[in-house]
Amino acid sequence: MQQEVVLALLAKEPSHGYQLRARLRDALGPLGDAMNDGQIYVTLARLEKAGQVAVERAAGMPDRPDRKMYALTAAGQHRVSEWLAEVSWPRPDLAEFHLKLLAAAAAHLADPIAIVDAQRRELLRRLRDAQRAAMAEPRESEAALLLEGIVLRLQADLRWLEACERTWTKRKANSRGER
């Protein structure tokens, strides 16, 4: 679990580990299913060592095995602010696929259109999974918005594959015409 995410979960108020877990579950819905619950404690321990999280023992809750209360330190606070201001975005990795098509066509190793088709099938399967999860989610759930993001990105990738297909279909027709 990314350290900044765990810190940011603590920004609202000092919390027990299980409360953080619950907030994450709400935010991620079915996407959090594969999450390992232990991870959050590992991350909290690292953050404590780094002086960004302070730990208090909460008294008066004997029925809870988890009695540690975690809070942000000033350094932790600072790191959260920096993270919020940071503009980062994962870069889509399209070049590899593009080069694969070019290489396949240049060396007559494979039909680029067949490669596009195979890729499309894979993305459609992923889209199907994401969409099923989105349909199962109540409309107002936090996770629905995240699932919509996944669906939209897959759609964008599928549109690019359509563009690839159009271009390579034209090239194939042209090269046939030249022969």
Added chain:
Amino acid sequence: MSETGNQSMLRTRGLRKEYGKEASLVRAVDCVDLDVPAGETLAVMGPSGCGKSTLLHMLGGLDRPSSGEIWLAGERIDRMSERGMAALRRDAVGFVFQAFHLMDELTAVENVELPALLAGRSPRAARRRATALLEQVGLADRARHLPSQLSGGQRQRVAIARALANSPLIVLADEPTGNLDSEATLDVLQLLDSLHQAGQTVVIVTHDSRIAATADRLISMRDGAFVDDTRLTGGTVGNLGALAGLDG
């Protein structure tokens, strides 16, 4: 009883549709063999002009093929009389179009009951069925609204209810989400999914990948012919979290 001796709800052999002649001959649909088992949701995708709408129109008896055969539930439909075709379109096929094609001057419930009335059901039975269908598509409280008083997504849901009015053997949908925003698309997807759960056979032509992804099977069409036929079920059900950048 099936004359072809197989279980396909819909079956075509050597299906062709040609326009023009000689040098200007266009093969809109070029020798298509198709088998759609009962209960399957099939999506046909392809660039505009690939022939997918022409194919759908022939499957539903809106257009006749130049050659080839079409069988619906074991009955050959491509050689039917005009009258037979009209009855087929009314009773055996439910159409859903991109532009909804609702009657503007009729309320939602009147639109939905119309096919049943045309098929000779009693007004009372037709109304009962229409009311139940509107409830099924989540629009019971909009029954007395005119189409102009409904959102695009609601109109398409009314159109889907209407398509089901005569309990068709097959539902044919032509770009059913083409005019809808993202949320209304999700409503229609959910509805198509519930039809699928109920065992309805559905063929959808679309270039909306979201629709295609809800199907059991996807056929890609180019230049009037099928170029790819993929089963989308039972594939790699990956880790959803990984798609959102979460690691295990």
